[in-house]
Amino acid sequence: MRLQLPTAADTHEFGLRLAALLRAGDLVILTGPLGAGKTALTQGIGAGLGVEGRITSPTFVIARSHRAGEAGVPLVHVDAYRLEHLDELDDLDLDTDVDAAVTVVEWGAGLAERLAESHLEIAVDRRTGATGEDETREAVLHARGGDWAERLAALGLPVGAAA
Template sequence: MEYLCRSEAETEALGARLAAVLSPGDVVAYRGGLGMGKTAFTRGLARGLGYSGRVTSPTFTIVNEYEGGRLPLFHFDMYRLEDADSLFDIGWEDYLDRGGVCAVEWSEQTEDALPSNAIRVTIARCPEADTWRTITIEGATLP
């Protein structure tokens, strides 16, 4: 399903809607260039899961963990990883087994490691307005 978000707040709200249907072990795999709103969408996921703290991009840490909500959220940034083997080196399988949700920015970097049932979220700039985004969600039905 494709959605149009006209602001960062709308992107976060869409992330919160997706959070409502997530289950332990779900993987949300993002595609989209720099500055498209992947971290904003993840902030919405975190809020929708009940996490109230600060949510930031894990660009330099590779993964940020957010606990205290309905489910733990593990926020990955694969931009700096070379391949799926690098993901396994940082304990990917352990994260999958912890019963939380894995949100994966730059998922195309490690496509081979993602489960086949991963929820795909593609974020792109809308041609009508530079600050608008079209967000396509595959693999989940939002409320």
């Protein structure tokens, strides 16, 4: 599934819609260059999951756990850019069990896949206009095992989606 997300607000909105499909134990791996919208997408997911607190990039702390609000699902947000081995995630001693939370890993391709038997990979990229300004983001979703393909089909086509 390939989606066009014209604005940061559309990226956030897509995260909200995606969160409706997510459940505890899910792994979402985000790839893409700096500024592509990975954290904006995670903010939308967090809002849709009903987590407490502000979601910011965990670049310097590597991982943040966000508690669930009332009737929500916790979120573990990881920036794997500086990680070399999967064992380094265990060393973080997160206060949230990843089996009881949705885990979103930025820069996780080639490393985080081993955290779960199946996962959703989302490649986010930005299309730069002739003036050099950021314009439309594009998200390409890849279902990797489990029931991800069926769940994505239930998502429908969000704002700006390519048919």
